Amino acid sequence: MSALLVAGRRVVLFICALALFGWAVRQAPRDPDSLVFEGADTLARVPGLIGQTLANLVRDPFVESQTPDISPRTAHYAPIANHTAHRIEGLVLRTDLKRAAPQAGWRLVQGIFMIDGKPRYAALAISPRMAVERVWLVGSDMLVRHHFAVGQAPYPHGFALLDDGSMLYAFDSDYFPLRIDSCGKRVWYGDARITHAFNPDDTGKFAWGIGSEDDIRKIDLATGRTVRRITALQIEAANPQLSVFQMRRIDDNAVGANPRRDTERFYDDAFHINDAEPLPGALAAAFPEFSQGDLLISMRSLNLVLVIDPETLHVKWFTNDVTLRQHDPDWDADGTISVFDNQNGRSFSRIVAFDPSGEKAPHVLLDGQRYDFYSRVRGKHQRLPGGGLLVTSSEQGRAFEVDASGRLAWELVVHDPRHPGRNFVLSEVANFPSDSKRIERVLACPVS
Secondary structure: OOHHHOOOOOOOOHHHHHHHHHHHHHHHHOOOHHHHHHHHHHHHHHHHHHHHHHHHHHHOOOHHHHOOOOOOOOOOEEEEEEEEOOOEEEEEEEEOOOOOOOOOEEEEEEEEEEEOOOOEEEEEEEEEOOOOEEEEEEOOOHHEOOOOOOOOOOOOOEEEEEEOOOEEEEOOOOOOOOEOOOOEEEEEEOOOEEEEEEEEOOOOOEEEEEEEEEEEEEEOOOOOOOOEEEHHHHHHHOOOHHHHOOOOOOOOOOOOOOOOOOOEEEEOOOOOEEEEEEHHHOOOOOOOOOOOOOOOEHHHHHHEEEOOOOOOEEEEEEEEEOOOOOOOEOOOOOOOEEEEEOOOOOOOOEEEEOOOOOOOOOEEEEHHHHHHOOOOOEEEEEEOOOOOEEEEEEHHEOOOOOOOOOHHHHHHEEOOOOOOOOOOEEEEEEOOOOOOHHHHHOOOOOOO
């Protein structure tokens, strides 16, 4: 028997022993505060890590960014017009709509697309005539991993177009965030993982992003460095009168012990912050209850949408009895807060609006049942002038626009041509007026 075969057997036996040890640890009574338990639990995860690494070597690296195609069989789609030098496959527009007039302006689409024969991270500029006019690729030479990983292509999750035409990118895992100029060149990569969202403030010098440890990070846009960090536990500690933050606390009965002051132990993913948007000065007059710069935050695990003063962390307003695992709360010009309500685990998602003054009850802006709209996780929305809505149904690989009366204006789907019946999960679509300075600047660089 060769030495290589013997060594291989020993590795397999070692992994099996660790797996058995892991099973035993998970069956045993737990004391989450015990260092012994923490060490044993870490060891117990090793077989899973090894198995995941081996699986990543043989699977499609984009598999976690794919989703079933639920496009109705009776609908008709055609490839979107493409005026660039790149070959774009799988990006289609629905053609059988007796549609409303689309909102004027350009659309920036960010996500994963089949470009020049392979899946690529990219942003696309779609003209008012619904044709792709520009492509900004995010190449592997621009990406920097923050930890060792094999064979993964994480979902791009977080995007912003800045005033100078440069773009911010974030990813679900693996990669540091990026700033890319309008010519597609990397300006910087950040110092900490950011995911879900980037929201620049009024100064143009900073943006708020969501960190990977249930934290909110204020990022210096000149350097990509973190200048301030707010954690979920800091917000909880600053508002001890609000029990909503304790919903996912470990509250074992501890019969016979009756312990006190043990409110700092939480289940995994206890808060899941997924957005933090500062109130812009241009909208401050519509929200007299708040101040410019106050942060509008979503905590998915608690079904919680709240507004805090970023200096004191005092909660000024909150709701957690309407949405279900929501994303993307937005300040709107009419003084309401609109939210992408995933309704995780139910049949349809929806867009809902809240009046923080309390004068009006929460109401549904868009009922997903009418459009077969459902994104179990993720998702973005944008209220448009005139009362329309632009919706990114991420987990359907789909975006669509409706007018004020609810009529579909257009619908876009991102197929994965390599796998019929599968779409790429779509990150975000945003509308910009044709006379927007940001659009003028991002289109100024002569790239295809």
